[in-house]
Amino acid sequence: MTSGKLVGRSAELDLLRAATAATPSVALVEGEAGIGKSRLVRELLTVPSGRRVLIGQCEQLQEPLPLSPLLDAFRQAGPALGGSLNPLTGALAPLLPELAAHLPAPPPALADPGADRHRVFRAAVALLGELGPLLLVLEDVHWADTVTFDFLAFLAAHLPPDLALVITARTEAGRLPIREALARAPSGAARVVGLHPLRPPEVAQLAGEILDAAPAPAFADRLYEKTGGIPFVVEEVLRTYLEAGRPDTLDDLAVPTALRDVVLHRLFSLDDDAREIVEAAAVVGRSTDDRLLAEVTGRDAATIARALAGAQGVGLLQEDGFRHALARQVVYESVPAARRRWLHLRTGRALESTGRSARLAHHYLRAGHHAEMATHAEAAAETAFAHGNDATAARFLLTALGADGVPQETRVRLAVKLGRAAVDGLAHAEALPIVARLLATERLPAAVRGELRFAHGRLLRQSGDARAGHLEIERAARDLAGAPALLGRALAVLAAPETVTDRHVREHLARCDEAAEAARRSGDPSVDLAVRITRSGLLLELGQPAGWPLVFDLLDGDDLRSAPREHARACLNWAQGALHAGRLDHAEALLASGRRVADQVEYLRIAVVLDLVTALVDHAAGRWDGLLDRARLMAEAHTAFGAASLDSRLLLGALLAAIGPAEEAADCFSDVIAVAERVGAAWPLISARTALARLLLTLDDAGAAADHARAAITQVRAKGIWVWGAEAVLCLVDAVGHTDEASTVVAELAAGLMGTDAPRARSALLAAQAVLAPGDADGLLVAARAVAGDAGLVYDQARATERLGSLRGVAGGEDLESALRLYGALHATRDIARVCRTMRLHNVPIPYPWRGGRPALGQTLSAQEHRVAVLAAAGRTNQEIATELFLSRRTVESHVSSALRKLGRTSRKDLTDDQLSR
The missing domain is CATH 1.10.10.10 (Winged helix-like DNA-binding domain superfamily/Winged helix DNA-binding domain)
Incomplete structure (x- = not known):
């Protein structure tokens, strides 16, 4: 499988074209196997040059045939031969019997073999001159015999005036015997076009061409790591990937057969000593360490150096190790299992004095020495903790807990550490069953059980099971009565309102007060900080202005600055609260601050959610260029990250509801509703029901829209946070009109928003009141538009403007055109179509480019x-x-x-x- 487009070789192609444009000339295209030499030449030949093209191929034979690539090329020239040829060319007739009828009669044989060969060389040069203007390509000359090399040296010194010669050869075959001859040719030194591995962005581009879709950054990075940027290897891996049905990861793919054969051929071309040393190198690691290999294999330094040089010569290694990860994998898998275990044990013993816990854990695991592995894995986890890399710590702890023969006391200690690490280390899926099994099977002291339950509850929440996580943390709080610091943290988590459906906000406020008391009893400043962060975030979700002074005090204080992870988490949570209320100015500032701190400490888990909330803010602010593609990537990437997956699907659905197709948007919302109901996630459930209600209204299904709006309002009442329910109320009012039901729920909303700082909810309330008060509707909608516009809520502003224009009818042409332009800037094609229909209904002229309905974007489908x-x-x-x-x-x-x-x-x-x- 190859890409139809040449990737990452524009400079080299320009150089080759320039080298062959004028004659006589010689160009040498060189690079390692699979680097794309022949592909570059094929691209050169795609542009007609007006010259005859002959291509000769060297074959990989044990005894190469003299002049085989040249004779291969001449055979293609048969139909072009004719007329009066130089009599000297008849010397080629015995070598080309299939062309003998087109060549002059052979001259008499010469007694001196050297003279006879010289005459053949002169005849070949003469025939090349007769065939001009000619582009001659000789492929894989590293496999040529000595006679061919001698001829090429002769040819370089006697180039016909109309000949452009292109030679391809591998660099790992060593210095070509003709390099110096080509450098000193009378027509000028040969132009060397060296090909190097593709860079990571070019590997990503090549993958995109083959897969017909841009790969995710993590996929592209892993592809580069496995292939070393060698195009042939990239293409083979992607072919295997497609044949395997596009699995989620490249790590479990079998090595492509063609690549395996190439690597094994190179491996078995080495002598026994060199092969055993290269096999040991594959066990030791991708990079080679001469002294470590000497200790593992028992060979002396000279033998090691000779073996590595030989492996480098055949293209298995480069200076610092294996050419690419797949080459090492093939060699590693070729070593018998018993020898592999022995080599891993030898490597572990040799590394004991280095203190490299991570490598020691790996080698002892592969050697089957699980007790030693668990010791070193725990030490490696502690090192990762110290550097703030919780993800790596979690992986090591998972490995240790999966080993046989680890004592119960050690397992519990490891599990508690794992619970802490996995929450921030993105290892929740792997950690959950281990922690759950320990809770179910081990008799634990209350404090230990409470800490483990707390970790288990946070992991459940992280995986997306909000209700189960909340219940587990409630159970943990009962166990932690005697550990006020942990109790304070657990209660602070229970105070967060958006993650559970069946708890009223009064309960969250009570939990927050209990957390503050536990923090006071603990005397731990970090727990007090966590509680203060939670309280301010809870107030922001309620739209309470009192939350902002608390936020600003924390941002200005030293406590938050000295705890960068808490700082980043706090900014993210506050930004979400600000977004839910419609305070985009604060949300963007908090996201910028949170991202800066997270980047400084390489806080990997939060980076995922920061990207998501940034996209949500961009949606609210009307920055939609490229947002749909970002939303799709996030929806795909977050499928295993439950805490973010629902919001990712919500964003995707919201964009599709405006851009289309409506069916896919409805699917997104329905999926979120189903999952959120099952796991008890409050904010996503209310938002998805509301969004589906709005979509159904645009599809003229007012009955179903009312049902979903009512369901969302029921959840809002149960939660007690009316800031989240304003849009649902507006949807219900739009669906049922001016009824007693609508009047009652709008009054509830107005009471619930009393004293809040929530522009998004305020704008929706004003629009709902406009439906119920026709006499005041114009002024209310003007106010709704102003509130949304002042807050930077572009899509809300467009909708309020559209409502105002529809209300004013013929007199609302300017408003409808303004809404049309706002929607147009967002490429919201479904909204554009609806406004155009309204404008036609009121005989309002539709401006270009929307005249005639939907815009034709004119982009080509892949x-x-x-x-x-x-x-x-x-x-x-x-x-x-x-x-x-x-x-x-x-x-x-x-x-x-x-x-x-x-x-x-x-x-x-x-x-x-x-x-x-x-």
């Missing part, structure tokens, strides 16, 4: 998008398309959405065969 769109137009479901094309359902959804966006359509029902004909 091949994969076209295939998917054709099947969608034929009425196939996403799952049916995924099955037929061997894609994931998510990928099909992405292609359908992209195709609709490029074609300017909002629903797959709008796709036609005429649009998709090619």
Whole structure:
């Protein structure tokens, strides 16, 4: 499998074109195996030059044939031979019997073999001159015999005037015998075009060409690491990846057969000593350490150096180790299992004095010495903790807990550490069953059980199971009565309102007060800080202005600055509260501060959520360029990160509800509702029901919209946070009109927002009141638009403007045009179409480029998008398309959405065969 587009070689291609443009000339294209030498030459030949092109290939034979690439090229020239040729060319007739009829008669044989060979060389040069203007390509000359090398040296000294010669050769084969001859040619030194491995961005680009979609950054980085940037290896790995059905990771892929054969051929070309040393190097690690290899293998330094040089010569190694991760993997897997274990044990023993706990844990694990492994894994985890790398610490602790023969006391200690590390280290999925099993099977002291339960509850919340996590932390709090510091932290977590549905805000406020008392009893400043952060965040979620002085005091104080992780977490939580209330100014400032601190301490877990909340703020602020693609990537990436997955899907659905297709948006919201109801996540459930209600209203299904709005309002009442419920109330009012039900719920909302600082909820309340008070509607909607506009809530502002224009009818043309332009800047095609319909209804002129309805974006569909769109137009479901094309359902959804966006359509029902004909 190869890419149709040459990636990362523009400079080299320009150099090769320049080298062959004028004649006579010689160009040498060189680089290691698989680097793309032949691919570069093929790209050169795609542009017609008006010259005849002959290509000769050297074969990898045990006894190479004299002049084989040259004779291979001449055979292609048969039809071009004719007329009066130089009689000297007849010397080639015995070597080319299939062309003998086109060549002059052979001259008499010479007694001196040297003279006879000289005549053949002169004849070949003469024939090349007769075939000019000519581009001669000789491939893989590193496999040529000595006679061919002698001829090329002769040719370089006697180049025909109309000949451009291109030679490809591997660098690992050593210095070509003709390099000096090519350098001293009378026509000028050969131009050398050296090819080097692709850089990481180029590997990502090549992967995108082959996969027909840009890979995720982590995927591209891992691909580069495994392949070393060698194009052939990249293509082989991706071919295997596609054949395996696009698994989530590259790590479990089998090594491509073609690549395995190449590596093993190189390995077994070495002598026994060198092969055993290279095998030991594969066990020791990707980089080579001469002294360590000497200790592991028992060989002397000279033998080690000779073996490594030989492996470098055949292309297995480079100066600092294996050429790429897959080469090491092939060599490692070729070593018999018993010898591998022995080599790992020898390596572990040799590394004991270094104190490198991580490497020691790895080697003792592979050697089957689990007790020693667990000791070193715990030490490695402690080192990772000390450097703030909780993710790495969690991995080591998981490894230690998975070992056989670890004492119960040690297992509990490791599990408690794992619980702390996994929350921040993104290892919750692996840690959950281990911690749960220890809680179920071990008799533990109350304080230890409480700490382990607290960790278990946080892991459950992290994985997305909000209700189970909350209940587990409540149980932990009972066990932690005698440990006030841990109790204070547990109660602070229980005070967070957005993660659980069946707890009223009064309970969260009470938990916050209890946490403050526990912090006071503990005397621990860090616990007091955690409680103060929680209290201020809770007030922000309630839209209470009193929360901001607490936030600013904490930001100005030394306590938060001296705890960078707490600082980053606090900024993220406050930014979310500010966003929910519609205070984008504070949300953006807090995100910037949180990101700066998180970057300084390399806080990996929070970086994921920072990116998500930044995208949510961009959505609210109307910065939608490229946001749909970001949302899709996050929705895919967060599937295993429960705490972020629901908000990611919510964002994707919100964008699709405005841009299309509506069916996919509804699927997103329905998925979030189903999961949020199951796990008891309050904010996502209320938001998803509200968003689905709004979408159903745009689809003229007022009854279903009212049902979802009522369900969301029921959750808001149960929670007691009306800042979260304003849009749901507006949806219900839009669905049922001026009724007693609408009047009651709007009054509830107004009472619930009394004294709050929540622009988003305030704008929605004013719009709802406008429906119920027709006489005051104009002024209320003007106020709703102003509130949203002043807060920078662009989409809310557009909707309020559209309402105002619809209310004013013919007199609202300016407002409708303003809404149209706001939606247009967002590329909100479904909203654009709706406003255009309203403008036609009121005989308001529609400005260009929206005249005529939906904008035609004029973007070309990719091949994969076209295939998917054709099947969608034929009425196939996403799952049916995924099955037929061997894609994931998510990928099909992405292609359908992209195709609709490029074609300017909002629903797959709008796709036609005429649009998709090619």
